[in-house]
Amino acid sequence: MFDVTVVGGGVIGCAVARELTRRDLAVALVEARNDVGAGTSKANTAILHTGFDATPGSTESRLVARGYELLRAYAPNAGISVEETGAVLVAWDDEQAESLPTLAAKAAANNYMHAEVIDAKEVRGLEPHLGDGVTGGMVVPGEHLVDPWTTPIAFATEAILNGCQLFTGFAVASCRVNADSTTLVAADGRVLRTRYVVNAAGLHGDTLHQLFGYTGFTIRPRRGELIVFDKLARPLLRHTILPVPTAHTKGVLVAPTVFGNIMLGPTADDISDRSATGSTKAGIDALLMKGRRILPALLDEEVTAVYAGLRAATEHSDYQLSAHADNRYVCLGGIRSTGLTSSMAVAEEAVTLLSSIGLTMTMRDVGQLRDVRMTPLGETDERPYQRGGAVICHCERVTAKEIEAAVLSTVPASDIDGLRRRTRVLAGRCQGFYCAANVCALAAKASGRSMSEWMGVP
Amino acid sequence: MIDVAIVGAGPAGLSAAIELRRRGVGRVVVFERELFAGGIPRHSAHLGYGARDMHRITTGPRYAALLTRRAEKAGVEIEVGRSVTDFAQLSARAVLLATGVRERPRSARLVPGDRPAGVLTTGSLQQFATLHHQRVGNRAVVVGAEHVSFSAVLTLAHTGCRVAAMVTALPHHQTYPLLRLATAGRHRVPIHTGVDIAEIVGRTRVEAVVLTDGRRIACDTVVFTGDWIPDHELARAGGLPMLLVAKAPIVDASWHTQQQGVFAIGNLIHPAETADVCALDGRAVAEHVIDWLTVGSWPAAVAAVEVAAPIQWAATSAIGVTFRVDEFVTGSVAASNGSELLHQTKRKKWIPNRAYHLPRLRDCRQLTFKR
Numbered sequence: 110m111f112d113v114t115v116v117g118g119g120v121i122g123c124a125v126a127r128e129l130t131r132r133d134l135a136v137a138l139v140e141a142r143n144d145v146g147a148g149t150s151k152a153n154t155a156i157l158h159t160g161f162d163a164t165p166g167s168t169e170s171r172l173v174a175r176g177y178e179l180l181r182a183y184a185p186n187a188g189i190s191v192e193e194t195g196a197v198l199v200a201w202d203d204e205q206a207e208s209l210p211t212l213a214a215k216a217a218a219n220n221y222m223h224a225e226v227i228d229a230k231e232v233r234g235l236e237p238h239l240g241d242g243v244t245g246g247m248v249v250p251g252e253h254l255v256d257p258w259t260t261p262i263a264f265a266t267e268a269i270l271n272g273c274q275l276f277t278g279f280a281v282a283s284c285r286v287n288a289d290s291t292t293l294v295a296a297d298g299r300v301l302r303t304r305y306v307v308n309a310a311g312l313h314g315d316t317l318h319q320l321f322g323y324t325g326f327t328i329r330p331r332r333g334e335l336i337v338f339d340k341l342a343r344p345l346l347r348h349t350i351l352p353v354p355t356a357h358t359k360g361v362l363v364a365p366t367v368f369g370n371i372m373l374g375p376t377a378d379d380i381s382d383r384s385a386t387g388s389t390k391a392g393i394d395a396l397l398m399k400g401r402r403i404l405p406a407l408l409d410e411e412v413t414a415v416y417a418g419l420r421a422a423t424e425h426s427d428y429q430l431s432a433h434a435d436n437r438y439v440c441l442g443g444i445r446s447t448g449l450t451s452s453m454a455v456a457e458e459a460v461t462l463l464s465s466i467g468l469t470m471t472m473r474d475v476g477q478l479r480d481v482r483m484t485p486l487g488e489t490d491e492r493p494y495q496r497g498g499a500v501i502c503h504c505e506r507v508t509a510k511e512i513e514a515a516v517l518s519t520v521p522a523s524d525i526d527g528l529r530r531r532t533r534v535l536a537g538r539c540q541g542f543y544c545a546a547n548v549c550a551l552a553a554k555a556s557g558r559s560m561s562e563w564m565g566v567p
Numbered sequence: 568m569i570d571v572a573i574v575g576a577g578p579a580g581l582s583a584a585i586e587l588r589r590r591g592v593g594r595v596v597v598f599e600r601e602l603f604a605g606g607i608p609r610h611s612a613h614l615g616y617g618a619r620d621m622h623r624i625t626t627g628p629r630y631a632a633l634l635t636r637r638a639e640k641a642g643v644e645i646e647v648g649r650s651v652t653d654f655a656q657l658s659a660r661a662v663l664l665a666t667g668v669r670e671r672p673r674s675a676r677l678v679p680g681d682r683p684a685g686v687l688t689t690g691s692l693q694q695f696a697t698l699h700h701q702r703v704g705n706r707a708v709v710v711g712a713e714h715v716s717f718s719a720v721l722t723l724a725h726t727g728c729r730v731a732a733m734v735t736a737l738p739h740h741q742t743y744p745l746l747r748l749a750t751a752g753r754h755r756v757p758i759h760t761g762v763d764i765a766e767i768v769g770r771t772r773v774e775a776v777v778l779t780d781g782r783r784i785a786c787d788t789v790v791f792t793g794d795w796i797p798d799h800e801l802a803r804a805g806g807l808p809m810l811l812v813a814k815a816p817i818v819d820a821s822w823h824t825q826q827q828g829v830f831a832i833g834n835l836i837h838p839a840e841t842a843d844v845c846a847l848d849g850r851a852v853a854e855h856v857i858d859w860l861t862v863g864s865w866p867a868a869v870a871a872v873e874v875a876a877p878i879q880w881a882a883t884s885a886i887g888v889t890f891r892v893d894e895f896v897t898g899s900v901a902a903s904n905g906s907e908l909l910h911q912t913k914r915k916k917w918i919p920n921r922a923y924h925l926p927r928l929r930d931c932r933q934l935t936f937k938r
């Protein structure tokens with residue numbers, strides 16, 4: 110019997126599990142897929158948001174600002190790469206330029222005091238490769254880049270090292286709330302007993318909410334397609350280039366990544382299928398058109414990856430966080446487009462919500478707790494190949510040792526996508542032309558599973 | 568001090584190294600990032616290697632092994648597992664780039680859809696099949712219909728994978744009729760022309776591809792073939808200017824790049840020729856490298872051969888000026904030095920994705936096409 114079970118191993122659920130294991134609690138983390146961080150948390154734009162453009166006074170505004178501080182402090186020791194680039198928000202017509210002072214005031218209302226409106230010439234001075242037609246801009250010096258892949262895995266690893274039990278392939282299908290415990294039943298029939306439940310099910314947050322008998326929000330997935338350009342494009346940019354946001358979306362940005370690429374996106378399409386993470390011709394075409402205007406030289410470079418992520422948008426603009434004493438249940442829903450940044454603050458909030466409905470807990474001795482130290486994946490950190498060893502993936506410079514380690518780690522990679530998120534292997538420009546076979550062979554050897562399993566051969 | 572540092576131990580780099588040693592150059596070191604020398608032929612298990620340089624026809628792996636042995640015998644130092652990412656890592660009197668070519672993967676071709684397992688290139692397919700003896704799937708669609716696409720059909724058939732179809736956006740396939748017959752013909756593979764892949768379907772494993780004409784082909788594997796892109800990252804890191812369409816470093820008729828002391832050969836500069844032509848590049852560049860080592864002069868200007876549509880690009884190879892067209896077209900190609908005609912060739916059918924050669928010409932600066 111667990112004290113708390115967190116449903117959903119995205120960045121939110123992993124952060125919550127980590128926070129809970131710092132207390133004297135028996136914690137379980139259940140995830141429907143075979144790995145953590147494999148849903149929306151792996152497919153975003155990976156900006157560490159300051160929250161300058163949030164709705165002042167909202168829960169999101171508060172938790173993004175707090176999460177920003179927490180993650181910045183946590184990242185260096187945990188091996189999560191953060192690259193301090195800052196952002197320039199760029200206006201492309203007069204109307205947008207006129208809205209800049211309002212945006213600066215909004216930033217101040219969000220307690221972000223470093224945003225500064227600049228003129229078109231200054232924008233060009235900062236980013237000489239931008240396209241024609243810039244009418245003004247605003248610098249947001251604290252808007253940085255973070256490694257989205259390592260973040261949830263680091264949280265989960267630390268949670269497990271401190272006693273959390275991870276159940277993968279456990280898709281909660283139904284629940285029975287009894288007097289002093291709740292039974293969660295997985296689609297495959299496995300059951301798990303727990304006193305408290307935290308809903309961190311992302312795109313399925315509303316479904317789980319309903320299982321516990323609540324309504325109040327409905328997820329309407331908003332798809333964001335993204336194009337990642339070759340590392341040879343990286344010198345074209347110094348900052349993240351943000352558009353003037355609209356009510357609907359933060360808009361299409363051009364941003365460097367901690368892996369040394371340039372990313373263009375995301376689009377924002379309201380769809381109904383919660384698993385439609387495919388890219389579309391319309392999306393790609395729209396992005397290329399925008400990209401050509403923002404950073405024309407970008408389009409001369411090769412594309413390394415195209416992908417899409419689904420935001421857990423709802424009919425509300427704010428996060429949907431709530432605590433329900435009757436069912437000993439906490440909901441962390443509707444965390445749409447800032448959850449990577451806010452995750453650690455949402456975890457703190459979850460603790461507060463749990464204690465508000467009667468869960469008592471005390472902090473464990475710091476001396477009893479184990480830290481996590483992942484191998485950083487970002488270009489600003491030192492990477493293993495720089496210390497020598499046989500490189501298997503030439504594009505991303507991944508060593509054989511890293512692949513073996515990822516297969517044998519605390520939260521082990523179980524497929525190629527998991528390996529990619531732990532090492533960057535196969536994430537580069539050749540997409541496996543050179544190394545796919547060698548990578549599968551190495552993973553097979555290290556894991557004792559067959560090569561065709563790693564290849565996904567039917 | 569290294570006399571000549573060669574990057575890439577494929578047919579081009581190894582052949583250059585052998586020839587340099589044969590002509591008495593002291594220290595010739597080949598840096599290869601893979602753990603074995605030989606380049607692409609190492610995993611290209613079918614016949615078709617060595618015709619023009621060794622005057623025999625053998626398989627890729629045999630050819631790679633033979634070249635490697637000859638290089639070792641000739642006293643070439645081969646350093647494997649060494650990925651060169653910056654010219655500054657090479658302290659040598661001359662540098663020779665022979666980093667080869669790869670195929671554009673699905674993402675670089677902007678093919679929409681899901682991102683399931685089962686999407687390959689011929690290069691990765693060959694490695695799974697030849698180096699690791701793996702079956703890759705049961706039913707494949709091959710994207711492309713140029714020479715290498717048909718080699719992919721053979722490799723797939725060899726692993727026991729049925730080929731459901733080949734797909735090319737061009738109006739006809741682009742290989743020799745005999746090669747088509749021996750591969751797609753023999754395995755009864757239909758070739759869908761004039762259509763492209765519109766979408767890949769399948770959440771975890773490929774389930775189908777949808778074509779631009781709406782047809783849906785069930786399959787569990789998709790192999791993207793050809794559509795070459797030079798492995799030019801080192802060349803670009805070193806600041807070498809590139810040809811526009813080919814994205815290959817610009818060289819003159821004796822493979823000098825615009826940077827003093829740096830030469831470039833093989834499929835890095837002409838994506839993609841057959842291996843034997845790359846090997847002949849290697850042999851032919853040796854005398855120019857030795858000139859540089861002994862005389863020390865470098866051409867003042869290194870310019871690309873200018874081309875006009877439907878010619879895509881032109882570059883120097885050992886057997887002449889090599890160029891490509893981007894459509895099926897009738898007409899004549901004329902080479903000039905800017906003012907006078909040097910050579911003219913007429914053909915009823917120029918075929919895209921084929922390598923064409925004009926004889927080696929002095930001072931060829933421009934190719935024009937008359938329909």
Ligand SMILES: Cc1cc2nc3c(=O)[nH]c(=O)nc-3n(C[C@H](O)[C@H](O)[C@H](O)COP(=O)(O)OP(=O)(O)OC[C@H]3O[C@@H](n4cnc5c(N)ncnc54)[C@H](O)[C@@H]3O)c2cc1C
Pocket residue numbers: 116117118119120121122139140141142145146147148149150151152153154155156157158279280281282309310311312313314317332333334375417418419420444445446447448449450451
């Ligand atoms: C295009 C795009 C760009 C973004 N850009 C940024 C950005 O730049 N910065 C930023 O901070 N944020 C960004 N975000 C937002 C951020 O990615 C999300 O807020 C965050 O990933 C949400 O995490 P999560 O854990 O709530 O959801 P998820 O990552 O989706 O995790 C939920 C998990 O729950 C599991 N699950 C669901 N149902 C069940 C069940 N019944 N039983 C068991 N498990 C279940 C799922 O399998 C999944 O793994 C972006 C999002 C998108 C889509």
Ligand SMILES: Cc1cc2nc3c(=O)[nH]c(=O)nc-3n(C[C@H](O)[C@H](O)[C@H](O)COP(=O)(O)OP(=O)(O)OC[C@H]3O[C@@H](n4cnc5c(N)ncnc54)[C@H](O)[C@@H]3O)c2cc1C
Pocket residue numbers: 574575576577578579580598599600601605606607608611614615616649650651652665666667668669670689690693715718798801832833834835839840841842843845
């Ligand atoms: C899938 C495929 C099938 C083919 N089939 C045929 C065929 O059937 N017949 C035929 O004649 N030709 C074929 N070719 C053409 C092939 O490219 C040539 O045969 C030949 O291998 C090219 O020779 P190369 O020396 O220029 O390059 P490659 O053989 O590609 O060798 C380049 C070498 O450089 C290394 N390298 C690259 N960058 C670096 C770096 N930065 N540092 C260190 N090392 C580096 C690579 O690892 C590689 O080993 C095929 C090509 C491909 C891709």
